[in-house]
Amino acid sequence: MADYKKKNTVLKVILALIIVLGLTAAWFAYQAFMAPSIASDEDYFYVHSGEDYASVLKRIEDEGIVKNPELFGYAAKLMELPANIKPGRYKLSKDLNNRRFIGNMRGGYQDAVSFRFQNLRLKTDFAGLLGRNFEADSATFLGLLNNPQVAEDYGFNSDNFFSMFIPNTYEIYWNTQPKEIIDRFSKEYDKFWNEDRKAKAAALNLSPKEVSVLASIVKGEALHVDEMPEIAGLYLNRLQKGMLLQADPTVIFANNDFTIRRVLNRHLTIDNPYNTYRFKGLPPGPIMMPSIASIDAVLNYKKHDYIYMCAKDDFSGYHNFATNVADHQINARKFQKALDERNIKK
The missing domain is CATH 3.30.1490 (Dna Ligase; domain 1)
Structure with missing residues (x-):
């Protein structure tokens, strides 16, 4: 009887240890x-x-x-x-x-980067943004953006390559190789330039690349999206008449001084193909990355007879438009007076 009780106690202890070990293993x-x-x-x-x-x-x-x-x-x-x-x-x-x-x-079940870009002026700006969002550094991306052969491979040149990148939001994996990221933007560009947009560009006697160059100027001029079609119509009128575009944003780009707030005569003398006060037609490439809104504003421009414009003297960001030099000079004097009153000299 004593042996039985002893064995029973041992079994209980063993069972308890098994339970404890099992619970410990389960907890672990x-x-x-x-x-x-x-x-x-x-x-x-x-x-x-x-x-x-x-x-x-x-x-x-x-x-x-x-x-x-x-x-x-x-x-x-x-x-x-x-x-x-x-x-x-x-x-x-x-x-x-x-x-x-x-x-x-x-x-490899990673989260994609929701990569959004817009309002970029230079390739260096874009390369920096890419480098901050993806594994490769900005120098690697800038090397691709500045490589003439890479541009040629996609059907562009060094001047207009920047127009291939359509500002939008893209889902891309963080460790995607830089060349594959550029490939993705190329595919999106081809999708963006659908038959409808191509037909509208052809009706303007412009290629998609030329539309993007003009759109970059429109974007540089317009602070308000709703005014873009009117500005686009003005520049198209100038192109059709064989006039100089005389777009201030191109002068600022040509001078490579983006602190300029007031374009002066000395800025207009620079011998640079982007200076549309000296060179007729469109500049060789975009002066900034054109937005979808500015591209569509060119393709769906507002028809009118305006060939002059000047910023309004209320600094609202909108413009006064004119069909003749006399009216334009009146608008220009108003704006110059407003600049003087605010002591904006350069």
């Missing part, structure tokens, strides 16, 4: 795989192209990405992450567990 497995594990307040964790697992694990620990790096490392080995890690931009959230985090890096 839960913490390692299923419990929320992210400690960082960062929105994303980046795995660089060519980066090995040891480097990634060290950064996860050094940057405080997870609460328990040891448990993360244990789970990562069991899930074979060391041999299968993929570069990318991975979303972090406080409810994310190791299993999902590791699974994302193992499968």
Whole structure:
């Protein structure tokens, strides 16, 4: 009887130990795989192209990405992450567990960059924005944007290549190669220039590239989208009459001085093909990245007889338009007087 009780006690102890060990193992497995594990307040964790697992694990620990790096490392080995890690931009959230985090890096399930751009003046501005949003640096992107052969490959030249990039929002993976990103913009450009837009450009006796150059001038002049078709109509009138465009934004671009607030006679003398006070027709390329609104304003321009315009003296950003020099000079004197009153000399 005593032996029986002793054996029964031993069995109970063993059973208790099994339960404890089982619960411990279950708790450990839960913490390692299923419990929320992210400690960082960062929105994303980046795995660089060519980066090995040891480097990634060290950064996860050094940057405080997870609460328990040891448990993360244990789970990562069991899930074979060391041999299968993929570069990318991975979303972090406080409810994310190791299993999902590791699974994302193992499968390359990253979040795309919602890349939006507009109101860019120079290629350097665009390259900088690209470098801040994607893995490759700005110098790499600028090298592509300034490469004549790259421009030629897409059917452009160094002057008008900038018009291939249509401002919009694009979903692109962070570690996409720079050339592939340029390819994406080329495809979007081809989609944008559909048959309807091409037909409207042809009706103006302009190519899509020329429309974009004119649109960049319209954008440079217009502070308000609703005035763009009227401004576009004015410049089209000048082109059709063989007149100099005499667009102040082209002079500012030609002088490479974007601090100019008042275009003076000395600015007009520069010998530069972008100076439309000296050179007839359109400049060789866009003076800034044209917007969709400015391109469509050219294609759907407002028909009128205006060939002159001057900013309104109320500084509203709108313009006074004129069909003759006399009326234009009246408008110009009003604006020059307003500039003087505000002590805007340059």
